[in-house]
Amino acid sequence: MDMQATLDEIAEAVGPQIGSGVVAEYIPRLAAVNPDQFGMSVVMNDGSSYGVGDFEVPFSIQSISKVFTLVLALQASGDAIWDRVGREPSGAAFNSLAQLEFKRGIPRNPFMNAGALVVTDHLLGVSGTDANPLLDLLRTESGNPEIRPDALVSTSEAGHSDRNRSIAYLLSSFGNLRNEVGAVLDRYFDQCAISMSCAELASAGAFLSRGGVRADGTELISPLQAKRVNAVMLTAGFYDAAAEFAYRVGLPGKSGVGGGILAIVPGKCSICVWAPGLDSAGNSLVGMAALDEFTSRTGWSVF
Amino acid sequence: MDMQATLDEIAEAVGPQIGSGVVAEYIPRLAAVNPDQFGMSVVMNDGSSYGVGDFEVPFSIQSISKVFTLVLALQASGDAIWDRVGREPSGAAFNSLAQLEFKRGIPRNPFMNAGALVVTDHLLGVSGTDANPLLDLLRTESGNPEIRPDALVSTSEAGHSDRNRSIAYLLSSFGNLRNEVGAVLDRYFDQCAISMSCAELASAGAFLSRGGVRADGTELISPLQAKRVNAVMLTAGFYDAAAEFAYRVGLPGKSGVGGGILAIVPGKCSICVWAPGLDSAGNSLVGMAALDEFTSRTGWSVF
Amino acid sequence: MDMQATLDEIAEAVGPQIGSGVVAEYIPRLAAVNPDQFGMSVVMNDGSSYGVGDFEVPFSIQSISKVFTLVLALQASGDAIWDRVGREPSGAAFNSLAQLEFKRGIPRNPFMNAGALVVTDHLLGVSGTDANPLLDLLRTESGNPEIRPDALVSTSEAGHSDRNRSIAYLLSSFGNLRNEVGAVLDRYFDQCAISMSCAELASAGAFLSRGGVRADGTELISPLQAKRVNAVMLTAGFYDAAAEFAYRVGLPGKSGVGGGILAIVPGKCSICVWAPGLDSAGNSLVGMAALDEFTSRTGWSVF
Amino acid sequence: MDMQATLDEIAEAVGPQIGSGVVAEYIPRLAAVNPDQFGMSVVMNDGSSYGVGDFEVPFSIQSISKVFTLVLALQASGDAIWDRVGREPSGAAFNSLAQLEFKRGIPRNPFMNAGALVVTDHLLGVSGTDANPLLDLLRTESGNPEIRPDALVSTSEAGHSDRNRSIAYLLSSFGNLRNEVGAVLDRYFDQCAISMSCAELASAGAFLSRGGVRADGTELISPLQAKRVNAVMLTAGFYDAAAEFAYRVGLPGKSGVGGGILAIVPGKCSICVWAPGLDSAGNSLVGMAALDEFTSRTGWSVF
Incomplete structure (x- = not known):
């Protein structure tokens, strides 16, 4: 598969929708973001990486940070965190x-x-x-x-x-x-409020597609823990639209009101897509469409 | 009716229960109150007043204050408050x-x-x-x-x-x-956190048994407003035990976690009873019993 | 007070509203009732009775029957019914x-x-x-x-x-x-599905204003039981508009989707009003207005 | 991988637990089932099949039937069913x-x-x-x-x-x-109430691991539909323990109160496990443990 060509095709497919959705308004600073932006990055388990559109423009990661804090809590304390949440x-x-x-x-x-x-x-x-x-x-x-x-x-x-x-x-x-x-x-x-680009987020989250292994080859969390974080993302990563995302796209993922989505194809790659406009459930409208295109074109989903 | 004799009889009837219930513990200062106290006051519409037990000992009025703030809001702004609550x-x-x-x-x-x-x-x-x-x-x-x-x-x-x-x-x-x-x-x-005795609270609330008329004969709120405050007390004055109180006692009233209860016999009198121990619904256990005795002995209830 | 004159005035006051509201539609037979009807009856504790408008026309008592079945259960089994409801x-x-x-x-x-x-x-x-x-x-x-x-x-x-x-x-x-x-x-x-007129329902419910005493002077239920049925009517007689009725009218009552309302002034009289059109809470729109007029004109309410 | 050896190891591993859990009691006929039974079958996408224990004993499939009725509704009417559920x-x-x-x-x-x-x-x-x-x-x-x-x-x-x-x-x-x-x-x-064995159920459900393709090679539902049924099983197949199953096991599946569980490894195999005793969420206690063992030993999960 030519991943760069795939990303280019996705960008072209969702092009007419760019700018759709409603930018988060409850945080004034976010409300001022230019809605006509779209970026997407893929980091493969072999280390190669690809990007399209505004994939190097930083945006506010918002709730995507919650994946990483969960991982750090599991790393620090193991299952003890599940006594509290x-x-x-x-x-x-x-x-x-x-x-x-x-x-x-x-x-x-x-x-x-x-x-x-x-x-x-x-x-x-x-x-x-x-x-x-x-x-x-x-x-x-x-x-x-x-x-x-x-x-x-x-x-x-x-x-x-x-x-x-x-x-x-x-x-x-x-x-x-x-x-x-x-x-x-x-x-x-x-x-x-952390700002990162699609390229940076896809790289940062890639350990979840590599069974918990960091970029330098050391283990951040165990393969079982990585698998389980993916499971929580699939069942709870999209507010009350998680099952809908599982149904339509079929990948573990986590969205943020800044318009970013981090998605994982276990064993294959890490993906980050960004477009500021949100759908009624608070997830990036064009981002969801791009991931839909991605699974359709690659045939990659967990199901 | 000899009201003082009635109060004395009530005090005797509930005597064995004094000290029952659980003193509110979530506010440390209240938790330190001596639980073996009981007082009751009645202020008649003719101006006469009666008391028994610790009826002149100040206690924390807590949620009983909510009756008076509602009255003041109605006095100041009429029905406008109902747009917000x-x-x-x-x-x-x-x-x-x-x-x-x-x-x-x-x-x-x-x-x-x-x-x-x-x-x-x-x-x-x-x-x-x-x-x-x-x-x-x-x-x-x-x-x-x-x-x-x-x-x-x-x-x-x-x-x-x-x-x-x-x-x-x-x-x-x-x-x-x-x-x-x-x-x-x-x-x-x-x-x-305001501290008042049974005698003071019964006097302060007596305008609700007098159709809104203050101690000095002027009108604090209209007769219709007074009637309506009484209605709200009857249906909502005892947390989720309001209907139970209406069923057992049949008077408009308002309780506080300090152990006080203000009750009104419209057209007849204002009553305040106090005993620190609470029942499971957060209302004064002995206070409820005393009011039960009061309506049984006087036959006064709104029903 | 000239009760007949009062009823005549009430009928005149609500006259322009007669026909308002929506007749219950989920029961086809009820949906066919002529909406332009209004009747009201009062039975005083002294035995005198009064009526105005269509007070002798039978209508479907619907949920008003629930007051009488509760009374019969209390009569038969006392407080045992409260184990089940x-x-x-x-x-x-x-x-x-x-x-x-x-x-x-x-x-x-x-x-x-x-x-x-x-x-x-x-x-x-x-x-x-x-x-x-x-x-x-x-x-x-x-x-x-x-x-x-x-x-x-x-x-x-x-x-x-x-x-x-x-x-x-x-x-x-x-x-x-x-x-x-x-x-x-x-x-x-x-x-x-029982059919009764306002005159009949006001008579049938009069024991609740007489402390449980039947028309023939015998006791159907005790004064305490009658008082408590009145309390349940006040707090739960109007679906989710009970507190609203207590606030506006201030009487124990029970409505039915046939457009009837039975209301009690304890110690004074039993009232039945009927008009088929319902408000959004399922209570007779004109019936509520007529009772509002009644308490305003007589000054009779429990508060 | 030697699948038969794997199943034998699983049977040995869960052996001490066989008989654990509570057999469904609300259906008398099910309550009479001998709880000391355990069977497990795997049907690989290459057509080979394996079994251990009571894998040929029929049991009541109960809610596992819901997967097949959903599939038939999708086959008959496509997405129209989603208007109703x-x-x-x-x-x-x-x-x-x-x-x-x-x-x-x-x-x-x-x-x-x-x-x-x-x-x-x-x-x-x-x-x-x-x-x-x-x-x-x-x-x-x-x-x-x-x-x-x-x-x-x-x-x-x-x-x-x-x-x-x-x-x-x-x-x-x-x-x-x-x-x-x-x-x-x-x-x-x-x-x-349909009775089937583990071997029969694993065969019957195998089209879900084959992208919708029946045993005879024809298409029952499309690959996209099969993927989506798997997604619904993962997010909703275990009553209110679905996320827990996704977390622990990480496979689409559906349980029944008869003690059976059908699970799918997309692209690899169909699995059926049965043991009558249920856990507190109503899922087969030993069946869940056996699937946990299965994913640990094979490393097969969707995440």
């Missing part, structure tokens, strides 16, 4: 409080905001506020030591965070935050 | 977030914590942070100008307030708080 | 299955369809299928031995009963029906 | 009515009882009551023309069916059943 699909919007209340402070899965706050709190407890293992990981795996949060996005999130504050205080009321609420939120906003 | 029974615990989320930030009624926060925010908007119309009202109607919040209780509430903070930020995320979240919470904690 | 407001539509499932087959209150089915089952168990204590009671108290179900309405209900069948089988799955499901449903449809 | 995980027990009510009669997915009733109704509408395409398919693909429902199981289910009747009438009340309720239920009970 479940791994069931939510069947509800990403920021639902009702479920959290019903479950007495145990979030349904690590990819809902509540679950990611718990994972963030867990990592803070393991590494302390001075260390930032997420930035370390992303920089090393992507090969770009300059990766960092966009301070304006982070400030913008903090200033429009009533819902996340409500969730964090509810977690705290159930005893499922161990650090100070404000410190957890600040770290969480910083993680979501 | 409903008046249906909750069918759920007093601090449920699930309902609030489902209703998109409109609390079910003004006696749930969420509803009281909205009413507090409304009053702050009307009067500003410098004025305190609640203290003014309680002082004037009770005749005690020294009534004030217990600073230790207020601080204690603020320090154990994750759940209320979660509710307040959720309200704010739906645009149903207009003042700064922290300022609304501080005022709310201060209101709940 | 709660007495909390539903906070949901009258035919919700979700709550019933959550509560494992214990209906929230005896006035929801599920609760009335349990009460009907209980009465069938007490009296057997040959006896019909409901008809006996209604005939004796109203003085009309010809009262009976309208066979066409009953058949019509049975033919459009998927929802009620679903509820009944769910109750049965939780073990909360003791008779055969079909037999319970048939009896339930027959009870709802 | 969703494909989201339920996040709730397999027989929940609450969700069904909230979604106004559209079941969450075709593997919940409600969804399977709708699919059954759809097939009845397509084929009529005389034809039985499900039996035709199972007989042809398994090579056993004697496959049929166990009449005693079917009768037993019909006699303990209050919950399913409740669901069916609720579907009907929302207009989402087109045939007579009793006829749909009878057909549904018959489908669940």
Whole structure:
């Protein structure tokens, strides 16, 4: 298969749709992003990589960060994280409080905001506020030591965070935050505000298609752990559209409201696609279409 | 009827139960209250008043304050407050977030914590942070100008307030708080922390048995408004035990986790009873029993 | 007070609204009722009675029957019925299955369809299928031995009963029906299909304003039981608009989708009003307005 | 890989657990099954097949039938079935009515009882009551023309069916059943009561590992449809433990309360395992353990 040709064809196929969807508006800084952008990168397990469109333009990774924080929590503490967060699909919007209340402070899965706050709190407890293992990981795996949060996005999130504050205080009321609420939120906003390009994200996530093996050949997490992170992505990676994505595309993946999607073909490759406009479920509209094209053209899906 | 004799009989009847129930533990300062206390006061519409037991001992009025803030909001703005809060029974615990989320930030009624926060925010908007119309009202109607919040209780509430903070930020995320979240919470904690005795509370609430008429004969709210506040108390005054109280006792009333209950016999009298131990629904166990005795002995109920 | 003059004034006041609202459509026989009808009756505790408009025209009593079956169950078995049905407001539509499932087959209150089915089952168990204590009671108290179900309405209900069948089988799955499901449903449809006029219903329900005393001076239920039935009517008599009715009108009452409402002024009188058009909550639109007028003009409410 | 040796090792590994779990009790006929049985079959895409233990003993396929009825509905009508049933995980027990009510009669997915009733109704509408395409398919693909429902199981289910009747009438009340309720239920009970062995079920389901291709080489459904059925099995095949199964085992599968599980390794093989004892989520306890062993030993999972 000529992967570069495939990406070129996908870009041409989705071209007429570029600019579709609605850019996330609840974070002012994101609302100002030019919607007419589209990029896609593929990093093969053999190390070769491909890109099309705006694949080297940085964007706000937002909830895609949740995959990496989960991986770091598993690396640091193994299955202990599952005492504090479940791994069931939510069947509800990403920021639902009702479920959290019903479950007495145990979030349904690590990819809902509540679950990611718990994972963030867990990592803070393991590494302390001075260390930032997420930035370390992303920089090393992507090969770009300059990766960092966009301070304006982070400030913008903090200033429009009533819902996340409500969730964090509810977690705290159930005893499922161990650090100070404000410190957890600040770290969480910083993680979501990290800027990376498609090329960088596809590289950074490639260990999930390589059974947990980092770019330098060492093991970040075990093959079983990598397989299981992929399983959680498939069942819970797209808010309440996870089953729909499994049905249409059939790949583990994780989306962010910045318009990015990281998807994994286990044993084959890591993919990142980006287009800012979102569909009604909060996932990149053109990104979903591009992944649909990708699985149709390559025949690669897990099913 | 010899009301003093009736109160003495009630005190004797519930005597063996005094000390029963569980003192509210989530607010440390309240948890330290001596549970073996019981007081009851009745203020008749003719101005006569009666008391038994610890009826002159101040206690933390807690959620009973919500009746008075609702009255002040109705006085200030009429039915406008109902655009921001409903008046249906909750069918759920007093601090449920699930309902609030489902209703998109409109609390079910003004006696749930969420509803009281909205009413507090409304009053702050009307009067500003410098004025305190609640203290003014309680002082004037009770005749005690020294009534004030217990600073230790207020601080204690603020320090154990994750759940209320979660509710307040959720309200704010739906645009149903207009003042700064922290300022609304501080005022709310201060209101709940006010200390009053049974005698003072029965006097302060007597306008509700007099069709809205204050102690000095002027009208605080209209007879129709007073009737309607009584209706809201009957259907929503006891968290999720409101219908149970209507069934057993049959009077409009409002309880607080400090162990106090204010009850109204429209056209006849205002009653306040206090005993710190709570039942499983969060209402004063001995207080409920005393009111049960009261309606049995007097035959006074609204039904 | 000149009660006849009051009724005449009410009829004049609501006159322009007569015909408003939507006649119940899910039962074909009811959908064919002429909407331009209005009647109202009052039976005073002194035995005098008054009427205006179509107060002698029979209509389908529907859910108003639930008050009388509850009374008969209390008469037969005392508080035992409360082991099988709660007495909390539903906070949901009258035919919700979700709550019933959550509560494992214990209906929230005896006035929801599920609760009335349990009460009907209980009465069938007490009296057997040959006896019909409901008809006996209604005939004796109203003085009309010809009262009976309208066979066409009953058949019509049975033919459009998927929802009620679903509820009944769910109750049965939780073990909360003791008779055969079909037999319970048939009896339930027959009870709802009973035809009575405002004059007859006001007479039949008057024992609730007389502390449980029948027309012949004997006690049907105790004063305490009568008071408690009134309490359940106030908190649960109007589907999810019960608190709204308490707020606006302030009387215990029970509505039916045939457009009738029975309301009680404890110690004073029994009222029945009828107009076929319903509001969005399923209560008679003009009937609610007439009761609103009634309490405004008489000043009679429980609050 | 020596598949027979692998199966022998698995049987030895789970041996100590055989007999664990609780046999389904709500269907008397199933409750009488000897719990100390275990069988497992694998049918490779090259046509070879393997078995261990009681792999030729027939058992009640129960909900595994739902995979085949979904396939037949897709074959007959394509995506039209998705207008009547969703494909989201339920996040709730397999027989929940609450969700069904909230979604106004559209079941969450075709593997919940409600969804399977709708699919059954759809097939009845397509084929009529005389034809039985499900039996035709199972007989042809398994090579056993004697496959049929166990009449005693079917009768037993019909006699303990209050919950399913409740669901069916609720579907009907929302207009989402087109045939007579009793006829749909009878057909549904018959489908669940079909008896097959592990060997037969693995053969019958093998088209899902072959991209929709039947044993005779013809196409039953398209490769895309087969992939999508696999996706629905992965996200919804194990009641509210679907994500857990994806996490632990990582294969599309469908369980039944008879203790059987059908699992698919796309492109490789079809697997059926059976052991009557169930875990708390209603899935075969030993069957789950055997599949866990299978993926560990073969390294075959979709992730």
